[in-house]
Amino acid sequence: MLIRVINPNTTRSMTEKIGASAQRVAAPGTRIVATNPDSGPVSIESHFDEAISAVGVADEVRKGEKEGTDAYVIACFGDPGLLAARELTRAPVIGIAEAAFHLATMISTRFSIVTTLSRTGIIAEHLLQSYGFAHHCRRVRAAEIPVLDLEDDGACALDRIVEECRRAKAEDNIGAIVLGCGGMADLADEIRDAVGLPIVEGVTAAVKLAETLASLKLGTSKHGDLAFPPGKRFTGRFEHLSS
Ligand code: 5HY
Numbered sequence: 059m060l061i062r063v064i065n066p067n068t069t070r071s072m073t074e075k076i077g078a079s080a081q082r083v084a085a086p087g088t089r090i091v092a093t094n095p096d097s098g099p100v101s102i103e104s105h106f107d108e109a110i111s112a113v114g115v116a117d118e119v120r121k122g123e124k125e126g127t128d129a130y131v132i133a134c135f136g137d138p139g140l141l142a143a144r145e146l147t148r149a150p151v152i153g154i155a156e157a158a159f160h161l162a163t164m165i166s167t168r169f170s171i172v173t174t175l176s177r178t179g180i181i182a183e184h185l186l187q188s189y190g191f192a193h194h195c196r197r198v199r200a201a202e203i204p205v206l207d208l209e210d211d212g213a214c215a216l217d218r219i220v221e222e223c224r225r226a227k228a229e230d231n232i233g234a235i236v237l238g239c240g241g242m243a244d245l246a247d248e249i250r251d252a253v254g255l256p257i258v259e260g261v262t263a264a265v266k267l268a269e270t271l272a273s274l275k276l277g278t279s280k281h282g283d284l285a286f287p288p289g290k291r292f293t294g295r296f297e298h299l300s301s
Contacts, residue, residue, distance in 0.1 A: 059087060059129070061268050062122040063261065065094040065240060066111035066134040067101050071209050072241050076133045076261050079243035083262045085269055091125075093118050101205035102134050103175055112139030119146045129268035131157075133240040133261050135173060136181045144278045145287050150271035151278060154260025155182065157267045158236045159191040162258045166233025168196050169258070170226040172219060173238025174208075176200035182238055196230040198238070208241035216245060223253045234258055 063080045065073040077092025084090055095114025099107040115132055116139055122130060123146065130151040132140055137153025144151045162169040171182050179198040186192040201222045207213035219242065223235050234256040237246060246259035271277070278284050289301040 059085075059269060059272055060089050060091065060125070060127050061129045061131060061265060061272075062118065062125075062127045063090055063092045063131040063133055063265070064115055064118045065092065066098070066115050066132060066138050067107075067205070068094050068096070068098050068114070069100050069206065069209060070094065072206075075209075076240055076243045079259075079261050080131070080133075080265045083265055088265075088269055090265070091122075091127075093121070102136060102138065103178055103205055105181070108134075108136050108138045108181065112142060115139035115143055116146060119143045119151070122149075123147055129272040131261065131264040131268055133243070133264070135238045135240060135260060136178070137185060141284070144284045148277045148280060150268055150276060152264040152268045152271075153185075154240055154264045155185050155238075156189055157264035158258045158260040159186065159189055159194070160267070161263045162234050162236050163191060163194045165256055165258075168194060168230070168232045169234040169236055170197045170199055170230045170232045171195060171236045171238045172199045172201060172222045172226060174201060174203050174205050174241075176202065178238075195236075196232050197226065199226055205239060205241055208239065216248065219245065220249055220252045223249055223255070223257075227253055227255050236260070 073094040081090040098114040132153045140153045201218040207215040236258045243261040246257045250257040292299040
């Protein structure tokens with residue numbers, strides 16, 4: 059099985075870390091290809107960053123379709139371009155936020171999210187509402203660290219995240235914590251050991267759900283709103299998308 063794990067930002071070191079975490083949990087026989095768009099934001103920390111990164115996600119799915127990809131993972135906690143990506147393929151496409159919410163509600167009745175910046179917290183809240191998980195989530199918390207601090211060993215990002223997780227455990231009356239950034243893909247075990255609560259990490263959750271759907275031959279439905287987009291002419295810098 060071939061799973062394309064797309065990091066929607068353009069920071070290669072984060073893509074490699076995400077790819078390594080995905081391959082670590084993948085079943086024998088599952089090959090992970092971790093990619094990021096050539097063009098776009100080095101980190102996604104705003105609605106604008108999200109909007110631009112969604113085009114990059116679509117480009118990566120179009121490349122994946124030429125390589126016989128069996129499933130896709132969008133490894134950014136805003137699930138940028140998820141529905142557009144689903145229109146472009148018959149394969150299942152899993153967003154890490156959606157995957158984490160599903161798994162968290164199977165092991166706890168209430169969870170909290172710990173993300174990077176409070177300004178992106180609203181994006182997670184919008185997803186909780188649109189996916190129907192808002193009543194399961196107690197709080198969307200932020201460690202107030204820029205996303206790229208997760209790539210800088212000197213930035214004490216892990217300490218800030220553990221502190222915020224400990225506050226969530228003490229104050230939110232929850233059974234689990236969801237990590238709110240793809241760049242935290244390699245931190246779940248350390249945080250779980252430090253905090254003593256189940257920690258749901260989206261990249262690994264999404265890889266296992268992608269394997270499950272693909273092995274059940276449950277792909278994206280082409281009946282209805284996720285049918286392939288109608289062919290048309292695109293102009294200017296998007297001319298290459300014309301069909
Ligand atoms: C992510 N940004 O998962 C989001 C997290 C966030 O570049 N990868 C990013 O903070 O919204």
